[in-house]
Amino acid sequence: MNVCFLASSTDQIPNDLTIAEEEQDLPKEIKEKKKKGQLRTGLTTGTTASAATKAALYTLLTKKIVHEIQVTLPKGMMVKLPIKWTQVTHSSVTCAVIKDGGDDPDVTHGAEICSTVEFTSDIGTIQIEGGVGVGKVTKPGLGLPIGSWAINPVPMKMIKDSVNEILTSIAPSPSSVGLRITIAVPKGAELALKTDNPRLGILGGISILGTTGIVLPYSTASFAAAIRQGLDVGIAQKADTFILTTGGRSEDFMKKLLGDKYPDHCYVQMGDFAGYSVKQCHDKGVKKIFIGGFIGKLTKIAMGVKQTHVRGSHVSMDFMAQLAREAGASEEIINLILNANTARHVSEIIDSHSTTGFYNLVCREAARQLESYSGKDLKIEVILFDFEGKLAGRFST
Template sequence: MEFYEKQLGYVNVDGKKLRRGFTTGSAAAAAVKGACSLLKNMEEEHPIELELLSKRVLYILPKGYSLSDDNKTATCSVLKYAGDDPDVTNDLEIIAKVSLASHKDIFISGGVGVGTITKKGLQIPPGRPAINPKPLELITKEAEKLFPNGGIDIEISVPNGIEISKKTFNPRLGIEGGISILGTTGIVEPMSEEALKSSLRAELVMKKRDSLGYTFGNMGEKFIISMGADKENICICSNFIGYMLREGAALGIKDILIGGHIGKIVKLAGGIFNTHSHVADAKNEIIASNLALMGAPLKLIKLVMDSLTAEEALSYIRDYGYESLFDILANIAAQKAKRHTYDEVNVEIIIFDLKGNPIGTSRQAEKLLERLG
């Protein structure tokens, strides 16, 4: 759509111009703002001006508005725009219904087509709608602008969300009844695998030094920085940790500290060096086999094998008092990562949980961390 192309622009991927898009989180927040504006001012906003958490401003077209006869409930809908990213949620209608309430809060719920979290281990506790923290923050921010004293109920719904969710990983993650409202930055960046690898290597070349920190994404970067590392000594590798290990070896890097969530690091312990779930996912099997070698009870091993996420498995391991497993996994992952570089690079590992707590380290990880400060 030309309206969005002019705002969001393009990225060059393998010689092709691909359009950026915006996330389901941005669509939901824009719909909330549209409904709040109508309820507060009795006027439709067109287009909807949305300030993202990054302070970037988007203008999003509403699909439609409605206001109840008693002027106490307003709805606004927005069509998700994915640009040229292959996203099953593209063009999906996302609706926000905002109603005046007697309480003093801003209460946000999920309606039809928005999934519900049924298992622990995700960023959202069981029983809550699958609206991730950053979109929830953006929705709340927009609602507070017009209703600073609260007093409203907000319901996000996606009419075709149940059907579309069957084409996502939600059912495997224990998210039932619809899609998730996602998006950290609010913008969708279409990118091919080779283009992403090229950009990752470019950063690696720029930051080349004897010792570096590797992370899988922004969460890992923040974690290592919080432990004392300098941001300039950290490279983000996405899922291509094996590629980046060998590129680091080719550039002559001597020591690499990998900091990551257990869900990623445990794959390295199993010799999986592209950590995307579409490539391989044997987290439960790797954790369970190492627990078995420790003599863990069969009941715990079965709980791990039935876990939908590594974070859920982690909670059972803690309950049974087998936290020493995390250091074991860190050391195994470090050994296999070193072997992946043909023993040219010394690799150390720090594992953290979703709350950002360090839970496992390889033998020399803390010493290497000091050198990254």
């Protein structure tokens, strides 16, 4: 890969706040890189699938095989990925790209992701579907229709954007072309058994994921160093209030909610490490923090989970049902929640039954848990967004 992202870690994490709860299970080479203070960031399955698609379409239109291809990430950054192999038939082209997850211990690292592009008679349409090794959605609460391929919205848009780039630059009339694109992961079904996909109802393969196109090494101390660095930069500019978010989307939503009240250096992405981030704010003398996120991560925080990576913890439906009961939900709703598939599924149940106050209670419990890292002298305000960015709940200590 022609682009390499590096994150450094120079400080030891306190023993009582281990960032990676499963750190002892990391591959040996990652542990060695941690000792040296450098960890490499990779690219998502969505970025990899986009590259394979773009290369296949280019070859289909030009009859020229390429050995690398450039794709644009959601935030505008461009990266080049090598093409592993290309197969040409009389009616289609298939390209394969190896998924490079950097130093994040993800089961899809090294997986071969393929895209087959072929013309169809359905002029002016682009059909994108899954093939061998890509899972199908069989349960609610995942933000995708039941029966659909497990290709998330951002990767779907990246694939379409990559196709449009090629069509606009090469095809004589982009609207006169009909295409079918099939994303496949030859070992996807095997890899999926090592993930939470079967439990979540994604069957037959892996998901094509990614919101930024980039894989950060979340389960490593390098992310803790980035959190500390972000806080130190803000404090050096006299900031005493910080907005901690679980990721890029929640940060964007917090900026819309708070407007111009706080400059960019007040925003820090804490990822999965809420407890560690709050303790760092307390130790560095910060006066107030906002915590912004969505139902899944904030529920885990409310449950007292220190590290909210999906592989290290699960949302308790009993816990969510208890909060719903406190909010006045009927026994019918309680039973639906107890049998829900995901935290997002619970939110769909709550929204469809207009259970007032449930999200505020999630925020309250999250704030109470985070106080255990900071004491009463750090003011904490927790804000929960729905998946469209609408304010759903909030609570201040």
